Amino acid sequence: MRTTILTALAALIALPAFAQEARPRTWANPVDVDYKYNFEQTHRGISYRTGADPVIVLHRDRYFLFQTLADGYWTSPDLLDWTYVQPNRWPFESNVAPAARSDGERLYLMQSAFEPRPVLVSEHPETGQWEWHTRILPPVPGALTRSEEGAYADGALPEGKLPPGPWDPDLFIDMPESGGDGRWYLYWGSSNVHPLYAVEVDPTPPMRFIGDVVKLHVLHPDRHGWERFGQDHSGALPDGTAIAPYMEGAWMTKHGGRYYLQYGAPGTEFNAYANGVYVSDSPLGPFEYAPYNPISYKPGGFVEGAGHGSTFQDRHGNWWNTGTPWIGHNWTFERRIAMFPGGFTPDGQMHFTSRFGDYPHRMPDGPVSDPESLFTGWxxxxxxxxxxxxxxxxxxxxxxxxxxxxxxxxxxxxxxxxxxxxxxxxxxxxxxxxxxxxxxxxxxxxxxxxxxxxxxxxxxxxxxxxxxxxxxxxxxxxxxxxxxxxxxxxxxxxxxxxxxxxxxxxxxxxxxxxxxxxVEGPAPARPEATVTRGEDQRNALVRIRPVEGALGYNVRWGTAPDRLFLTYQIYADDLTAAQDQLEIRALNVGVHYWFAVEAFSPAGVSALDEVVAVPAR
Known part of the structure; x- marks a missing residue:
């Protein structure tokens, strides 16, 4: 009898813990927030919801999400349930591609700007209460005004001059807990002509810049296939007009004593928008291009595009990268927000997974060693x-x-x-x-x-x-x-x-x-594929032998057989329409790759096809 009573008591004690799990346990991209209506196209008699350029910050054990043109922001205790916050004060016009950083005690917010604008600060941003950290950030040394820039064609600027800015800024604090010295840095840039820029900042109000502005990298689409503009890196607009790719969305992450300068490319308007990274031992460089780029990439599926976002750690230490998927119905810049889990290899390779990246995933409640294990299998x-x-x-x-x-x-x-x-x-x-x-x-x-x-x-x-x-x-x-x-x-x-x-x-x-x-039943059989690197090393043609019952296929590749971090998902009927082949146009010249293919259906995922080497020519 005593055992029966104890068992019953244990069951009753367990009930509240079970009830606490009534809130969502899983999530799916696009992130479920109340995207605000955008009025840039009101001259057409329409408005539409949109979200872009997401920054997620963990501050005082809460998450805060900032994005373009929201006139506010969101907060969440768990990355699942997001509540919109209407702030007490906001910059003089709606925020675009904002920068946000926490020093542990205060959260700082800075908008994109072509001329000096304020920097806000809040200890408890969940309340919506903000103060001025500085009412006007000083002008960037050497930056032209918008009217001055208009006098120069094709991006040609006078010696020693910079374009107006800082547009698409990122504030970075080299925190002591990560081995830093507490110094502040500003990164910015958005152009298909100019590089990214960086400078050290004295945060003491009214703030000032320290030292010279450093010119960082530009895009090299001739060597980095994923940096080519257009649908699937076609290099052109739908009408065939060639266009130079855009680089924007600087974001700095420190890990293992190294500095990872991320950037979005080649443009937000198509499926190929991605994030890349340069790495350095110093916050101002020199930076070295990572041969495993891009680090976050999702060209196929319902959610397409992963560029221009931020990287953050959740409260359990897991790494996430945010990005800007493309909708593009009402206007080419109609977009949403996505999150992708990832991390770092022991030797410091930064990576995020988009494998099944728009299907439901579990939200981790502790440290996760394999980000792909978060996929629910739904x-x-x-x-x-x-x-x-x-x-x-x-x-x-x-x-x-x-x-x-x-x-x-x-x-x-x-x-x-x-x-x-x-x-x-x-x-x-x-x-x-x-x-x-x-x-x-x-x-x-x-x-x-x-x-x-x-x-x-x-x-x-x-x-x-x-x-x-x-x-x-x-x-x-x-x-x-x-x-x-x-x-x-x-x-x-x-x-x-x-x-x-x-x-x-x-x-x-x-x-x-x-x-x-x-559904019940066996997973699809393992598919067979051949991969041929093109004369243009930026491309590889993947030919897949279809398997019965497959809903779709994942083409996976990377710079080592056990690092197939990049994925292109294609549905079986789309593969048939493409004559059972898919061209991957995101490779880097001179880099050796390994490829493999898997099939999937609601019954499960096939064994991975043989991982094959695809060497540089």
Missing amino acids: FPLSYRAAATASSTRGEFGADRATDENPRTFWVADRNEAGQTLTLDLGAVKRVHAVQVNYADHEAGIYAERRDIRTRFRILWSADGQDWRVFADLSDSDRDRPNAYLEGETPVDARFIRYEHGEIAGANLAIGDLRVFGT
């Missing part, structure tokens, strides 16, 4: 699933909501409560999570509204007759343009239904209703 059951809608406008059919493409979407004939979008998964499958990705199709103007909210329900059924609730946001007061919802328990469903409640835009449009889960 795949998009919704891909190419049969879809029906209660109404449809014109050519915007329901099938557009299951193609894993954020630039195509279903539009309901009427934006009213009760509209439905129903997916038939083809058979009963185990469903773990659903992600609703809205599209801003002819959304209207929302310059002053503050009551923007997203309301809907997700229903499920095994037979199409008996419907039950999977998730209910009917009473939500928050806008969730990329709502990710993990079920309290997985369900065995054949049908998933979106039931509309309310959305701010003039039209109800869903880019993709993504349903994540698994």
Whole structure:
């Protein structure tokens, strides 16, 4: 009897801990925040949600997310639940590509600028209270004003002069706990002509620059394939116009006594946006190009693009890199935010993984030695699933909501409560999570509204007759343009239904209703592939022999057989359309690579094909 009582007491004691796990345990890119409406294109009679250039900072055991054109920022206790903060004061115009750093006690915030602007400081930014650290940062020595720059064509500047700035800044504090001396540095630059720049800063208000401004690197697309502009590094705009690639988004990370200067390239408008790194033993260089670049790269899948972000450690010491995926429907600069886990090898190679990078991942609650182990194993059951809608406008059919493409979407004939979008998964499958990705199709103007909210329900059924609730946001007061919802328990469903409640835009449009889960059965067989390096060393052609039942394939490569950190994901039907081959155009001249391919389906991931050497010519 005593044993029975003790067992019962133990079970009761365990209940509160279980209940605490009611909040989300997993997440998926794009990051689920209430992206704010952007008004740069209001002359076209529209506005749309967007997010870009993310900086995430851990400060006083809370996370803070800053981004472009949000008129505020977000805070989270766990990188899962984000709350928007409206600050008490803000720079004189909306923030673009801000810099943010914590010294442990205070958080500093600096906006991009073409002329002197303030630097703000807050001990408790979760309250929204900020003070002036300096009302005006001194002018960058030698920097031209915007009007002066206009007198010089093609980026040609007078000797000793710099372009206006600091645009796309990064503040870096060489913290004593990482072996530094507490000195401050500023990095900046955004151009397809000029390099990045750096200078030491005395942070004592009103702040001043110390020493000369250091010119850092420029892009070398002739040697670094991933630095070429355009879709899949085509080097051109869609109309064929050649364009020089852009470099921006400087970010400094210190690890193991070395300084990792990161940058975004070759441009935010296409799938190939990525982050690279130069490494040095000094915060002002000289810096050496890392042959394993890029460090964060995601050209395929629903979320495309990983460039221009920040690198941070979570409270458990795990490393993350943020980036700016591309939407590009309403305007080429319509974007979202993504996070990718990663770290450093023992010899100091910086890397982040985008393998299954837009499928659900577990949020770690402790140190993680293998970032890829965070993948849940849940795949998009919704891909190419049969879809029906209660109404449809014109050519915007329901099938557009299951193609894993954020630039195509279903539009309901009427934006009213009760509209439905129903997916038939083809058979009963185990469903773990659903992600609703809205599209801003002819959304209207929302310059002053503050009551923007997203309301809907997700229903499920095994037979199409008996419907039950999977998730209910009917009473939500928050806008969730990329709502990710993990079920309290997985369900065995054949049908998933979106039931509309309310959305701010003039039209109800869903880019993709993504349903994540698994099926019983064997994983796909191991695929066979051949890899041929091109005469142009920046390219390699991967030919894949398709395997039965594969949903898609990951082409993986890196600079060592056990460092296949880079991934290009392609769905099986897209591979067939490309005649079973994929050209990787992101290689560095003179660098030896190793490649391998794996197949995946909702039943699992195949064994990795033989890792093959792809030497430099």
